[in-house]
Amino acid sequence: MSETREVPSASEVLLKRAAELDAADELAARRELFALDDDSVYLDGNSLGALPRHVPALVQDVVARQWGELRIRSWTEGGWWTAPERIGDRIAPLVGAGPGRIVVGDSTSVNVFKAVVAAARLAGEGRDELLVDALTFPSDGYIAESAARMTGLRLVPVSPADLRGAAGPRTAAALVNHVDFRTGRLHDLPGITAALHDAGALAIWDVCHSAGALPVGLDEHGVDLAVGCTYKYLNGGPGSPAFLYVSECHQAAFDSPLPGWTSHADPFGMTPEYAAADGATRGRVGTPDILSMLALEAALDVWEGVSLEVLRAKSLALTDFFLRCVEAYAPADRVSSLTPVPHAERGSQVALRCAEAPAVMAELITRGVIGDLRRPDVLRFGFTPLYVGFRDAERAARVLGEVLAKVPAGGPADVSADVPGPAGDILA
Numbered sequence: 001m002s003e004t005r006e007v008p009s010a011s012e013v014l015l016k017r018a019a020e021l022d023a024a025d026e027l028a029a030r031r032e033l034f035a036l037d038d039d040s041v042y043l044d045g046n047s048l049g050a051l052p053r054h055v056p057a058l059v060q061d062v063v064a065r066q067w068g069e070l071r072i073r074s075w076t077e078g079g080w081w082t083a084p085e086r087i088g089d090r091i092a093p094l095v096g097a098g099p100g101r102i103v104v105g106d107s108t109s110v111n112v113f114k115a116v117v118a119a120a121r122l123a124g125e126g127r128d129e130l131l132v133d134a135l136t137f138p139s140d141g142y143i144a145e146s147a148a149r150m151t152g153l154r155l156v157p158v159s160p161a162d163l164r165g166a167a168g169p170r171t172a173a174a175l176v177n178h179v180d181f182r183t184g185r186l187h188d189l190p191g192i193t194a195a196l197h198d199a200g201a202l203a204i205w206d207v208c209h210s211a212g213a214l215p216v217g218l219d220e221h222g223v224d225l226a227v228g229c230t231y232k233y234l235n236g237g238p239g240s241p242a243f244l245y246v247s248e249c250h251q252a253a254f255d256s257p258l259p260g261w262t263s264h265a266d267p268f269g270m271t272p273e274y275a276a277a278d279g280a281t282r283g284r285v286g287t288p289d290i291l292s293m294l295a296l297e298a299a300l301d302v303w304e305g306v307s308l309e310v311l312r313a314k315s316l317a318l319t320d321f322f323l324r325c326v327e328a329y330a331p332a333d334r335v336s337s338l339t340p341v342p343h344a345e346r347g348s349q350v351a352l353r354c355a356e357a358p359a360v361m362a363e364l365i366t367r368g369v370i371g372d373l374r375r376p377d378v379l380r381f382g383f384t385p386l387y388v389g390f391r392d393a394e395r396a397a398r399v400l401g402e403v404l405a406k407v408p409a410g411g412p413a414d415v416s417a418d419v420p421g422p423a424g425d426i427l428a
């Protein structure tokens with residue numbers, strides 16, 4: 001007599017696999033460091049990283065004691081004045097930079113401006129062309145256009161896939177995104193940087209979507225200048241200050257277009273003539289935003305003892321597993337992945353094209369799966385290895401399948417009247 005064996009359902013198989021992967025996850029315990037709840041799945045850390053639990057107490061100390069009691073003394077005794085360089089040195093190992101090469105402050109947009117103008121000033125005679133990643137985050141493109149106009153450069157948009165062959169004797173520099181904010185495609189930083197250098201041009205990288213998500217290797221790959229934000233995978237908080245990297249070989253000649261007093265060699269000398277400080281300090285402008293900056297400094301504690309190789313392996317395993325779950329739960333004619341399958345071309349997010357993306361994302365958020373939307377038709381899901389687990393990935397894909405069953409194909413692409421509020425149309 002033959003026994004009838006029940007074939008496990010796709011969801012049973014995937015849930016079992018998720019539990020195994022979570023059990024083997026070296027980073028699983030890090031999740032406890034963050035203020036997260038089990039009612040929702042937070043897949044928007046590529047936009048705004050989650051709050052590390054210990055940060056509010058630190059911010060309370062900065063406000064109540066450092067500001068409230070020590071007042072002006074905190075600039076010196078409390079180390080406020082040197083925070084931009086000190087925190088830069090904390091970020092440095094996360095992006096493969098040595099000490100003294102990163103300064104924290106301003107927004108990424110402002111740092112793009114400093115980097116592009118400084119690169120134009122560093123470029124050799126006869127180099128009058130600035131290449132810009134044609135798919136760039138818009139702010140970088142707008143600022144590159146303005147900076148090019150100010151410095152007499154011609155702006156040439158180039159698809160990152162063509163960047164290697166695009167630089168020539170007239171190229172001053174190229175501004176490139178390490179990870180495409182829309183698709184999650186990882187660009188070949190070592191190869192593109194080497195090709196730019198072969199042509200005598202400088203490489204400026206925007207590492208907003210790779211800092212804290214994967215190894216970047218700024219020093220190792222000879223990147224000239226780089227910018228990045230700290231509110232995504234570095235969990236610095238809303239609007240936390242960005243950073244500027246200036247490679248060692250350019251520090252002595254780095255000529256900032258915003259030479260504010262805090263980048264002066266003797267800021268309290270208050271002299272009418274400008275004399276640049278040494279090192280990355282040249283990238284400073286005005287008074288640092290201490291509350292945000294010190295919240296960021298505290299947030300960086302969660303990286304203590306984290307190996308970037310382990311982080312990268314988990315990130316790839318998470319996005320692989322999520323794509324597998326999407327394949328199992330979501331009809332192939334409703335969603336298609338824009339995120340490359342090869343690991344060498346993938347950041348730490350998955351982007352799915354879906355004709356009804358606004359309505360689908362609004363419903364996902366209502367059901368506790370927090371991703372975001374890039375209009376008109378891209379669903380984005382960010383996988384922050386420090387706090388996202390494999391069961392989260394399974395749940396998100398399963399809920400996506402349920403939502404697709406509810407939101408009709410060819411139905412209104414936009415948020416329906418019964419789904420109030422923004423449809424995940426939030427910061428990049």
Ligand SMILES: Cc1ncc(COP(=O)(O)O)c(C=O)c1O
Nearest residue numbers: 107108109137139181208229428
């Ligand atoms: C890739 C990239 N570059 C630049 C920016 C602009 O950053 P900020 O608003 O800090 O200037 C963003 C914002 O999300 C981004 O994702």
